[in-house]
Amino acid sequence: MHPLAETIQARFPDGFVSAQEWRGDLAVTVKREALHAIGRFLKDDPAMACDYMVLVSSVDWPDEEERFEVVYEVYSIRHRHRIRVKTRVPEYDCYVDSLTDIWPGADFMEREVFDMMGIRFNNHPDMRRILMPDDFPEGYPLRKDFPLQGKGWRDTFDFLNEGAAS
Amino acid sequence: MAHLEDQRETVYKVDPANPETKDLPILRTEELLLNMGPQHPATHGVLKVILDLEGERITKSTVVMGFLHRGVEKLAEYGTYHQFIPHTDRLDYVCAMYNNFAYCRAVEKLLNVTVPERAEYLRTIVAEVQRIIGHLFWLGTQALDIGAMTVFFYTFRDREILLDWFDELCGARLTTSWYRIGGVERDFTDSLETKIRDFLAYFPPKIDEYVVFLEKNRIWLARTVGVAVISAEDALGYGLSGPTLRGSGVDYDLRKYESYGAYPKCEFSVPVGKNGDTYDRYWIRIEEMRESIKIIQQCMDQMPEEGPVMADVPSVTLPPKNRVFTNLESMIQQFKLFSQGFDAPPGEIYCGTEAHKGELGFYIVSTGGGKPYRLKIRSPSFIHMGAFDYMAKGYMIADAVTIFGSYDIVMGECDR
Numbered sequence: 001m002h003p004l005a006e007t008i009q010a011r012f013p014d015g016f017v018s019a020q021e022w023r024g025d026l027a028v029t030v031k032r033e034a035l036h037a038i039g040r041f042l043k044d045d046p047a048m049a050c051d052y053m054v055l056v057s058s059v060d061w062p063d064e065e066e067r068f069e070v071v072y073e074v075y076s077i078r079h080r081h082r083i084r085v086k087t088r089v090p091e092y093d094c095y096v097d098s099l100t101d102i103w104p105g106a107d108f109m110e111r112e113v114f115d116m117m118g119i120r121f122n123n124h125p126d127m128r129r130i131l132m133p134d135d136f137p138e139g140y141p142l143r144k145d146f147p148l149q150g151k152g153w154r155d156t157f158d159f160l161n162e163g164a165a166s
Numbered sequence: 167m168a169h170l171e172d173q174r175e176t177v178y179k180v181d182p183a184n185p186e187t188k189d190l191p192i193l194r195t196e197e198l199l200l201n202m203g204p205q206h207p208a209t210h211g212v213l214k215v216i217l218d219l220e221g222e223r224i225t226k227s228t229v230v231m232g233f234l235h236r237g238v239e240k241l242a243e244y245g246t247y248h249q250f251i252p253h254t255d256r257l258d259y260v261c262a263m264y265n266n267f268a269y270c271r272a273v274e275k276l277l278n279v280t281v282p283e284r285a286e287y288l289r290t291i292v293a294e295v296q297r298i299i300g301h302l303f304w305l306g307t308q309a310l311d312i313g314a315m316t317v318f319f320y321t322f323r324d325r326e327i328l329l330d331w332f333d334e335l336c337g338a339r340l341t342t343s344w345y346r347i348g349g350v351e352r353d354f355t356d357s358l359e360t361k362i363r364d365f366l367a368y369f370p371p372k373i374d375e376y377v378v379f380l381e382k383n384r385i386w387l388a389r390t391v392g393v394a395v396i397s398a399e400d401a402l403g404y405g406l407s408g409p410t411l412r413g414s415g416v417d418y419d420l421r422k423y424e425s426y427g428a429y430p431k432c433e434f435s436v437p438v439g440k441n442g443d444t445y446d447r448y449w450i451r452i453e454e455m456r457e458s459i460k461i462i463q464q465c466m467d468q469m470p471e472e473g474p475v476m477a478d479v480p481s482v483t484l485p486p487k488n489r490v491f492t493n494l495e496s497m498i499q500q501f502k503l504f505s506q507g508f509d510a511p512p513g514e515i516y517c518g519t520e521a522h523k524g525e526l527g528f529y530i531v532s533t534g535g536g537k538p539y540r541l542k543i544r545s546p547s548f549i550h551m552g553a554f555d556y557m558a559k560g561y562m563i564a565d566a567v568t569i570f571g572s573y574d575i576v577m578g579e580c581d582r
Contacts (some may be wrong), residue, residue, distance in 0.1 A: 022513045022515070023275055023278065023513065025515055025516060051399070051402045052403075053404070053405040054516075054518070054544065055527060055542070055544045057529050057542040059531050059539070071529070073516055073529070077416060077418055084516065103405070104403045104552075105406075105552055105553070107552055108548065109405075109549065129232075131235040131581055132232060132235065141237060141240055142239060142240055146240075148240060148241070
C-alpha cells in the first residue's frame with residue numbers, strides 16, 4: 001500500500017476503508033463519519049500538508065446500497081503529492097460533513113455537488129443550488145435516473161404561436 | 167412637491183440618542199444592493215453578481231451563475247470518448263485547443279496510450295500558441311475593462327495572425343477540435359512551419375509594445391497595483407491556479423511539476439509574483455508569453471522531421487483520413503470507433519493540465535465500455551469565482567470588474 005495511505009490507516013483505523021492505486025493516482029476510501037477529521041489531518045499534518053483544494057466531485061452508483069460517492073482531491077504544494085479521498089453515502093441519509101472550514105474553496109464545489117447530485121453538506125455556509133435555477137423542480141440532473149432530455153417540464157411551457165401572431 | 171419634502175425628511179434626520187449631534191442633521195446611511203449583470207459588457211459572458219454596498223465599498227458579493235449551463239457533464243455520459251472532443255471546444259471557447267489537449271491527455275491516461283514523439287511536439291507547439299492567444303485576449307479585454315482602450319487593438323491584431331494560422335491548421339479559428347485521443351488530426355504543412363517561424367521573430371518586440379502602453383500608464387497602475395490582494399495561503403485554500411495562484415508567490419505549474427507533452431525537453435522558467443495583486447497577475451501573463459515563445463522555438467528546433475502523428479493502437483485511435491475512403495478495414499475501424507467507441511478499462515483517473523487560465527482537470531470514472539460513466543470537469547473559471555466574495559470585500563464597485571477580470575474567467579467554462 002502507498003505510504004500516505006498507510007499513514008491515514010494508522011491514524012484513523014476506524015475511519016479507513018480501503019486504498020486503491022491506479023495509473024499513478026492514489027485514492028483512499030474513508031467512512032463519512034471520519035471524513036472531516038481526515039480532512040483536517042490532511043491539511044494540518046506536516047507530513048501531509050495538503051493545502052491545495054483541487055476538486056470536489058460525486059459519482060452515482062444506483063445499484064449499490066450506499067448509492068452516492070463524494071470525491072475530494074487535494075494536493076500538497078510542499079511535498080508535491082496528490083490524494084483522492086472518497087466517501088460513500090446512502091440515498092435515504094444523503095449528508096456529508098462539509099470541508100469548507102478547512103479549505104474555503106470547497107464552498108462552490110460542494111454547492112455544485114448538491115446542485116447536480118443532491119448530496120447535502122452539514123455546516124455548509126450557503127447550501128443553495130449554483131448552476132441550476134433556485135426553483136428548479138425536476139431534481140438533480142447528474143443522477144443516473146435523470147433522463148438526458150429532462151423530465152418533460154419544458155413540454156408544459158405555453159409558447160406563443162408565431163403563425164397566429166402575424 | 168410634497169413627495170420631495172418627504173424625501174428630504176428621511177435623508178436628513180436627527181439622531182436623538184446622540185446628544186452631541188442632537189441639533190445637527192446627519193446623513194442617512196443605508197446599505198445598497200446592486201445587481202451587476204447578467205448582461206454587462208465587462209462580465210465576459212453572462213454572469214450576475216449581487217453586490218452589497220456601503221457607499222461605494224463592497225461589503226458582500228453573491229455570485230449568481232449558471233446562465234450558460236448546458237449540461238456538458240451529462241452529455242459526456244451519453245456519447246463515446248471521441249464524440250466528446252467537440253464539446254470541450256465549447257467549454258472555454260476562447261482557447262479551445264488547450265481544452266482538447268487536457269481532455270485527450272486525460273483519456274490517454276485512462277487508456278495508457280503513449281503518443282508518438284512528433285505528435286507530442288506538435289501538441290506542445292499548438293498548446294503554447296493557444297496560451298499566447300489566451301493571454302493576448304485577456305490583456306486586451308482586461309485593459310479595455312479598466313479603461314485603456316488602445317492595447318485592445320494591438321493585442322487583437324496579433325491574435326488575428328495566430329487565429330488565421332489555426333484556420334490553416336484545422337479549418338476553424340475558435341472551435342478547433344484538432345487534438346485526437348492518441349495524437350493529432352494532421353501534421354503541419356511547410357507553409358504552417360514557415361508562418362510560425364515568422365511569428366516567432368515578429369512577436370517578441372510586440373510584447374514590449376504592449377508593456378509600454380501599460381506600465382507607464384498611471385490609470386492602469388492605480389487600478390491594478392495593490393488591488394485584490396490575496397495571500398498564498400488563502401489562494402491555495404480557495405483552489406486558485408494558474409497565473410492567479412502564481413501571482414501570490416506559489417510556484418505551482420503542472421508543466422514543470424507533473425510534466426507532459428514535450429515540456430520536459432524544453433527549458434523555460436515559471437514566473438512567480440510577490441504581492442498577489444492584480445498587477446502581479448498581469449506581469450505573470452506578460453512573462454508567460456515570452457516563455458511560450460521560447461518553448462515554441464525550442465520545440466521547432468528539436469522536433470523530429472518525420473514521424474507518425476497518431477499512436478498506432480487500432481483499437482483506440484482513428485485511422486488516417488485518406489485511408490478511410492479507400493480501405494475497407496480502415497472504414498470499419500472508423501465506423502466502429504465513432505458508433506460504439508473503444509473499450510476503456512474500468513477505473514478512475516484525474517488528470518490536470520496547465521491551461522492558460524489555471525489547472526484544467528478531467529476526472530473520469532469508467533466502468534468499461536465505450537462511454538465514460540462519469541466525467542467531471544475541474545474548470546479554473548468556476549473555482550476562481552468561488553474566491554470572488556473574499557477578494558472583493560472592501561474594494562470599490564469599479565474594482566469588481568478588475569477582480570474577476572484578473573481571474574481571466576470565461577463563462578462557457580464556468581457554467582459548463
